[in-house]
Structures are given as structure tokens and as C-alpha cells.
Amino acid sequence: MKRNDFAARVFIPVVSILISFLIGAVIIAAMGANPLEALQYLWKGAFGNVRNLGTTFARATPLIFTTLCACFAYRCGVFNLGGEGQFIIGAILACFIATKVPLTGVPAILLCAAAGAVGGGLWAMIAGLLKVYRGQNEMIITIMLNYIATLLMGVVYTNWLRDGNIPQTAAVPDEVKLPSFLGMRATIAFPIALIIGLLIFYYLFSTSSGFRLRAVGLNATAAKVNGFNIKHYVLMSFAVSGAIAGLGGALELLGTQFRLINGFAAGYGFDGVAMALIASLHPLTGILVAVFFAALRVGSTMMQTATGVPTSVSDIIQALVIVFTVAGLAMVRLPAFRNLFTRKARKEA
């Protein structure tokens, strides 16, 4: 059964991706373009040369952070849908420090990153405390906090840190910008994201604390009977997942966006949730999924310029992947579906 589950976890997303691309191809054909050609440009745009690859990695970096944020929280049974708000709070704090604190170079970057992580963690803790002590539904609270964080960012770029006539903040000084990764457009934030993914993988599957956290997520009652401190793990999963997102926000600001502006990080939170679900909450698979989605986004720009197929086709493909994968993963867990295989096995035997 164990092996079956693993096969399903790989098989279902792959089949979902294929079906989604097939539907995407039909849509492209219906719009009067050649689907094969369009998909070719999609591939070239994402991975065609080192420059495009760098762009893909750069685009993937913030998504990896929000994906890991979702993975970590859900492993503990905490539906933190607030990755976006936590990401934005991290970016706001980094923006303040980068433009207002008279520090430069590595100390400034470290301070920004630390402030982002702490800020994101604290922002998530609002929802965590309300869940643990007031029994509140964390999904609604974190979503409301997303809107509040986005509006707070609005205050920052239209008022507090506004630079000139356009509602946006000044760009962070060059000395605080993150160094590039192997000379590509991606910055060192990308390898940092990978390392954090590995750390989470190690923590969840190779430490006793991580085991307890997963136990709380799988069956809180059983975990409680075993004497695990549920409140502690729930609060910790909020804080850590928020810190991951907040760090992501700080690094995105210093590495790619450089300034806060309308639309910063829009949709990253829910994207992260979706990618974590496609990856069955596995942090390393989550990284792969995030890179895949980033590639679709980066590649679709080239597809649009070369063939005129709008980039929103790739949004549809991404959304279909999510819809099919989640349904597929549920389907293989159905008793009727499982009986299908056991009956076959019995017949063969």
C-alpha cells in the first residue's frame, strides 16, 4: 500500500499536467495558433538559454518560499492561507531597513532578512494565537490578515515611504541588493530557498520534533493522548511558516523587485498553497512544482510575443493542473478505486 501511495503521488500530478497541457493545446488551437509551436516557445522562453533559466529561477524563488510556508503549516494541520500577508510584512520591514537604516552591505542584508522573518512570523502568530486561545478558524483570519497587510503596504508606498509622484517606494540602494547567483538573473535568494527546503525536509522527516509535528497534523487527538503539547506545535508551525514567508518577502524585495509598488506579491500566497497541495505537502517536491509553475509563467511571455497566444492561457493550464491533481489524489484514496486494484491482484493470484 505504501508503494502504491508513492506511485499515486508521482503518477497523479504527472497525468494531471499532461491532461492540462492537452486542454491548453486545444485552447491554443481554438484561438487559431499552432499549439506545438506555442508550446515550443513556452519551453524556449523558460529554459531556452542561461538568461531565461535565470529568469525562471528568479520567478520561482518567491513561490518556493510561499510553497514551503504552506507545506510546513499544513504538515501540522494548520491551514495557513496567509503566506501572502506574511510575505508582504517581511518585504515592508526590509524596505524600511534598506532605505532608512544607515547600514550597508552584508550587515544590512542580514538585518533585513532577520527582520522579514521575525515580522512574518509575528504576523502569522496573530492568527495562531486566535486559533489556539479563541478557537478561531485560521483560514478566515489569515485571509483577512492578507488584505490588511496588502493595504498596509499601500500606506507604505503611497505615504510613508513614497518616492516622487508615482505611488511607489524608492528602490533599495545598490549596496543592499542581493548578489547574483552564478551570474544569472536569479540572486542568492534562490539557493537560500533550496537550503531552507532541505532543512524543512530534514526537520520534518528526520527529527523527533518534526515527527511530533506531523503526528499533531495527522491526528491531533492521538497526539494529545501521547502527551504531545499540541498548542506548542500549532503555534510553532504558525511562527515558522510565517517566518519562511516573511524571509521570502524580504529577499524578494532585495533581490528582484527592489521597491514596493501596487501588485507586489499579488497571488503568491494562494499560489504557494496550490503548489504545496500538488506536491502532497512534500517540501522538496514543492520546490520542483514551484520551478515548474515559474517556468510556465516566464515561458508564456515569449509564447505571447512569438505567437500571439495570451499569457493567461498558461494561467489556465496552471489552474487546471491544480484542479486535476487535487481531485486525482482524492480519487485514488477512494475505497472503490482501491478495491479495483486489490480485486485484480486477487484474480492474478
Added chain:
Amino acid sequence: MDIANLILAAIRISSPLIFLSLAELYSQRAGLVNIGIEGIAAIGSLVGFLVSVTTGSPVLGVLAGAAAGILVNMIFAFATVTLCAEQIVYGMAINIFAPALAAFIYRVYFGSGSTLVQGDLMATLESMLGIKSDHFLVNLSLDQTPMVYIAYGLVIITGIYFSRTRSGLNFKAVGEYPKAAATLGINVNKTRYMACVICGALAGIGGAYLTTCYSRTYVDGNVAGRGFIALAAVIFGRWNAWGVLAACLFFGFCDALQIRLQVVSNTIPYQFFQMIPYAATILVLAMVGVKKAGPKACGQPYRKEER
């Protein structure tokens, strides 16, 4: 009369929330937590806008929005009722899928040009009847689109349905204890599908309201969290039509108040006022506290094979 205008605005703003909250109420009463209504409203809003613009009839737009809502929610129904997918997870999937679809259809239909397409708004009863008056009571009762009346009518119908009718009690039983309901001969899955049809239609109407009665244009993200606030309204309203109405009016009032405050004050950044409805949601939920009053089987899949 400023208070009067505020109340009028609150009623106008809370109407889409009432549709969305009732959608969620029907869904949860059958044991299905549907956090995808935000996305369903997005699709309803777009389809309502498209049909309203092309046919020139906002009423047809609302109907089309309802149909689109049902269609999208059937995906949710199939996945969660038949495939027993986790409801929260699938609701999230719908929340990502439906707005992407809406944005795509808009781009394809109107091109990516920058010209803003505007549709007609549904006429108010006042203009339909040809009455002109500035009296508050006249405005309160007549300066509203028919949709507002439908919203309040639905609240009354829902309240009676769930407390006074046999079918409504059966419906509730499915959300409380599906196995017991099944032994009494109630078809659990059929009831849940029905709930999804009602939920999809109402959520679609709630979305279409935004583009046929509230604003002349469609923009991506125009639902702006109303679907999630509706979720909060159902909890705050203790899963009861009257409570839900009170919660929606409260949130509508917060929203009307923040728009008013934005105009009045020019020293405080307007975003702080925009935070009011969202902050109020958190505060209210924090005050309501831990009492669990929702349908007991909410969120749990029903598998006939399991005994």
C-alpha cells in the same frame, strides 16, 4: 441626512454579501465547507457582466451568472461528494481555478486593449415606477434594485425552510449526522449535490450583483474577499439565516462607514479605512469565541461503504 445615506449604502453593499453568505449557509448545512465561493463569485461576476453587456439586459446577466456559478460548483460537488476530496483543499483549488478562468475569458473576449468596457446597471424600483423623491423612507424602500428585495426574500425563505419545513430539517440532518440521515431514507449525496447547485447559483448571483447592480465594469479581483467575509458571516451568524443577515448588515455597515470616512478625512491614509471591514471580521470572530455551533458533519466526507 448623513446617517440615512450611510444606512442606504450599507444595505446596498451588504446585498452581495447576503447572497454569498446564504450560498455558504446552504453548503455548510449539508456538511460541505465551500471556501471556493470567492472564486465562484468571480466567475459569476464575469459571466454576468459579459451577458449583461452583450444582451443589454442585467437581468439576463444575473441569470447567466447563476448558471455559471452552478457549473463551476459542480466541479467542487463532484470532487468533494463523489470523490471525497478534502473540502478545504478543493475549495482552494476552485479559488485559484475560477478567477484564472474569469480573467482568461475577459482577455479573450475583450482583447488586452486598455479601453474600459462598461455595462448597464439594473434599474432601481424608483426609476421603474417613475417616482422621484428624496424622502429617506422612500429611498430606503424603493431606491434599490430588485436584487436587494430578492436577497432579503431569500433570507426569509431560508429561515423558514430550515426551521419549519420537513425538507429543510432533512437537509440539516445531512449536515449534522449523514449516517443517521441515510438510515432514515434520505439520500445524502443527492442532498449534497442539491446544496451545491443552490450554493453555486447563489454565489454566482452574488458575483453577478457586483457587475450588474454595483459597478459598471469588471476588473480582476473585484470580489475582493467578499467570499471569505461571507464565510465569516456564516460563523458569526451561527449558521442561521437571521444571524447571517445580521452579520452581513454589520459588515455592510463597516464597509459603508469606511467609504464615508475616506471622504471625510484627508490626513489619515485611506487604506487604514479600507482595513475596517477586514479588521472588524477578525475582531468579531475573536469575540464570538470558541463555541462550536456549526453542523457537526461539516468538512467530513460521506462514504457509504464506511460503517
